[in-house]
Amino acid sequence: MTVSMYILLLLAFIFANAPFLTPRLLGIFALKHKHFGHHLLELFTGFGITAGLAYLLESRAGSVHPQGWEFYAVAVCLYLIFAFPAFVRRYFWHGRNRE
Template sequence: MTLDQAVWVLLFTAIVLANIPWFFANRIFIFIPLNNTKSFVVNVLEWFVYFLIMGGLAFLLEKTAMGNIAPQEWEFYVVNLFLFMIFAFPGFIYRYNLKMYLERREKLKLKNNP
């Protein structure tokens, strides 16, 4: 795998993994179904676990694409954490803003048109 391919795979995977906790409100790690919706704390913890998984994948891709892992300082990891937060923004907005708005709008439609 070339370095360009590794970067695109990493970006696509990061965007998908950052949004999974927010889109699947009744499942933990996609596979474990729940009876109720997840709380905000559970969503953040799941999101952070996906961040750690993404870091492991990044190390693996760097090792295979470049042959070695470059040493990094703490600033690198903080920037990656905030970048992962930015990637999670669409899912967060969907879960906590857009979904409630759409459900409320649907209820009003049903109430006005019996």
């Protein structure tokens, strides 16, 4: 693996966890209450940025290989696995410690 691949994986991990760590929408707009729909919107946005960056890196390295639906299903599942630590902290641990 090259350095750019490691950087891409690190950015994917950061983008996947960021929605659950900040009370702001996309890290910019302050919200009074951020519900699960906002988290999903941020997850899809982060996945789009990560996928776009991956496409850019692949096109700079050579020809872009065509991908089927299986590739995208695995990529979404991997992205959701990356989001799991912050999701657990936000919805399971954080709620218990407030009481």
